[in-house]
Amino acid sequence: MRRAPAILASTALLLTACSAPAPLEVTFYSSGKTINVHPTQYCDIGSDDCAIDTKAAGVLRVPPGKPVQISVPGEVAASPWSVKFTYRNAKGEQQEPLRSKLFAGDNPQYAYTLTLPNKDDQLESVEVQQYGKRVQVDETGQIQFVARGTWVVSIDDRK
Numbered sequence: 001m002r003r004a005p006a007i008l009a010s011t012a013l014l015l016t017a018c019s020a021p022a023p024l025e026v027t028f029y030s031s032g033k034t035i036n037v038h039p040t041q042y043c044d045i046g047s048d049d050c051a052i053d054t055k056a057a058g059v060l061r062v063p064p065g066k067p068v069q070i071s072v073p074g075e076v077a078a079s080p081w082s083v084k085f086t087y088r089n090a091k092g093e094q095q096e097p098l099r100s101k102l103f104a105g106d107n108p109q110y111a112y113t114l115t116l117p118n119k120d121d122q123l124e125s126v127e128v129q130q131y132g133k134r135v136q137v138d139e140t141g142q143i144q145f146v147a148r149g150t151w152v153v154s155i156d157d158r159k
Helices: 003-018
Strands: 026-030 033-037 041-043 050-052 058-061 068-071 081-088 111-114 122-137 143-156
Touching: 026 058, 033 058, 033 143, 068 122, 081 111
Parallel strands: 058 143
Antiparallel strands: 026 033, 026 068, 041 050, 041 143, 068 111, 081 122, 122 143
């Protein structure tokens, strides 16, 4: 009968080892508030087999002109990734979306501080994009990386 606890422990260990890994979280911080966001999309390395979770997007209050600090886990830092964001100017006019530089996996970047071009600009959305190995050519002939994972935050801009 002493084998029963050992068998139960082994079974529990096997079940734990076979469970799917927890989704990667990206942390966003601004004006004293922190949120952790799961990916709204996460695909295999070829960006073919994807899991979508539209409810994973987060909301963070960010006053005009305030930066957003972003921290990514090691698996993202060790791969190519960037930050895409939308914003409007002080007059409320929508501006062209911008993107950070591409962070490459050969020199892991674990954090990024998003600062808007002008002190009165209002951030609207932030998206961390992790790239896989798939690329495509756009209508202008430019090579574009296809996002493997995306972590999305909408901005609450109430004053």
